[in-house]
Amino acid sequence: MKTISVVIEKYAPPGNGLGFYQGKAVFVPRTVVGDEVLVSPEKEKKRYIIGRLEKVVKPGLKRREVLCPHYAExxxxxLLHLAYSDQLELKKDMLLQVLAGAGIQTGVNMIAAPDEFHYRHRALFRRDAETGGVGFLRRRSHQVVAVPECLVLAPALLALLKELRVSSALPEKMLSCHGLASSSGTFAAAVEVGSCCQALSGILESVTENYGFGDLELAASGFAQVNPAITRLMINDLLKHCADACEVAELYGGSGTFSLPLATIARHLTVYESDSAAAARGRRNATRNSFDNVCFISGRVERKTLPDSLDTLVVDPPRSGLDPLVVEKIVKSKASQLIYISCNPATLARDLARLKELDNGFIFDSLTAYDMYAGTTHLEVMAYLKR
Ligand SMILES: C[S@@+](CC[C@H](N)C(=O)[O-])C[C@H]1O[C@@H](n2cnc3c(N)ncnc32)[C@H](O)[C@@H]1O
Incomplete structure (x- = not known):
């Protein structure tokens, strides 16, 4: 297909540059404002084209040299082609646009990543069934791009990646592998074979992490925060919001990343988690750190009853956000404050609107965004709401 020449005029979420060709909008990932680029149209509709960047003819002022040799594939x-401060600006604008779409006009406190590179402690590695190459998926594709090295992985995950690349003991049908590294440099792995997760011989299944509130067992097959340095900053802010909390419920608690810190403040903490293995780890994590004020309840929170006596709610749902049933439970609870942690601004914005529109609902107060995933368009957000 022929290439077309486009000048990028502005940013368009998520992470595209926007230019025009013969009156049609052209969306091109990995471009900056001012770039003159050659683009291959990948998808052409009546009003717009989605294009693949073929060549930067003249770079925009904010383009920087990309240090990763695999970035193109x-x-x-x-966002590696943008200076770090510009990445933050772009993400902030994207977040404000999404919130404005839900009728929320607000300022955003944006917390930069302490480390732009080698911050990532959790990753899903993919293996090419034909070549056996290990790496990550190509953009908008199921094709595996083998990556011998990676700029954002923590050193311990680079060590795991190396093992996966050279090991002759991987299950033949392994298509992906969850890797998790601790701040102290150990790593764990769980491979997916069909719909099952299994251990790899000679490699740990879980690591011990410590965010400053006791040792925390986290499994490679379960959920863990990607960036421990940012997680510590988030815990700090969460505890500030909860300084006067007494009766607390935490929905979507995983294995206790936020539960152990909350347990240092709360009189009682009830944690809800659907994954029974994660909830069991959470119970062990509370016990081994002598928190006897924490109760983990396993099962989907939609089907559970929240405690009668409650002043504070903390929620950290998956990307899909809160089910309408959960929104209703939250609003009907006795809690007077709600801290909503989100990895998806779109569902957060939707839920903030839903939480407000019910009778005696929660009103948005303030919000902080954390650059948990530098080099990408993703963000972690903590919103504070009151009655
Ligand atoms: C984004 S993670 C947060 C985990 C934890 N807060 C942490 O930081 O480690 C979301 C968690 O919610 C759990 N989950 C997903 N759907 C759920 C539901 N309907 N009810 C309860 N927990 C759920 C997942 O298993 C996962 O552990």
Whole structure:
């Protein structure tokens, strides 16, 4: 297909540059404002084209040299071509646009990543069934791009990646592998074979992490925060919001990343988690750190009853956000404050609107965004709401 020449005029979420060709909008990932680029149209509709960047003819002022040799193919990162301060600006604008779409006009406190590179402690590695190459998926594709090295992985995950690349003991049908590294440099792995997760011989299944509130067992097959340095900053802010909390419920608690810190403040903490293995780890994590004020309840929170006596709610749902049933439970609870942690601004914005529109609902107060995933368009957000 022929290439077309486009000048990028502005940014368009998520992470695209926007230019025009013969009156049609052209969306091109990995471009900056002012770039003159050659683009291959990948998808052409009546009003717009989605294009693939073929060549930068003249770079825009904010373009920087990309240090990753796999950036053009690998779908893992999408903002490495922007200076770090400009990445933050772009993400802030994207967040404000999404919130404005839900009728929320606010300022955003944006917390930069302490480390722009080698911050990532959790990753899903993919293996090409034919070549056996290990890496990440190509952008908008199921094709595996083998990556011998990676700019954002923590050193311990680079060590795991190396093992996966050279090991002759991987299950033949392994298509992906969850990797998790601790701040102290150990790593764990769980491979997916069909719909099952299994251990790899000679490699740990879980690591011990410590965010300053006791040792925390986290499994490679379960959920863990990607960036421990940012997680520590988030815990700090969460505890500030909860300084006067007494009766607390935490929904979507995983294995206790936020539960152990909350347990240092709360009189009682009830944690809800659907994954029974994660909830069991959470119970062990509370016990081994002598928190006898924490109760983990396993099962979907939609089907549970929240405690009668409650002043504070903390929620950290998956990307899909809160089910309408959960929104209703939250609003009907006795809690007077709600801290909503989100990895998806779109569902957060939707839920903030839903939480407000019910009778005696929660009103948005303030919000902080954390650059948990530098080099990508993703963000972690903590919103504070009151009655
Ligand atoms: C974004 S993670 C947060 C985990 C934890 N807060 C942490 O930081 O480690 C979301 C968690 O919610 C759990 N989950 C997903 N759907 C759920 C539901 N309907 N009810 C309860 N927990 C759920 C997942 O298993 C996962 O552990």
């Amino acid at each position: 690998c779908g893992g990162c999408d």
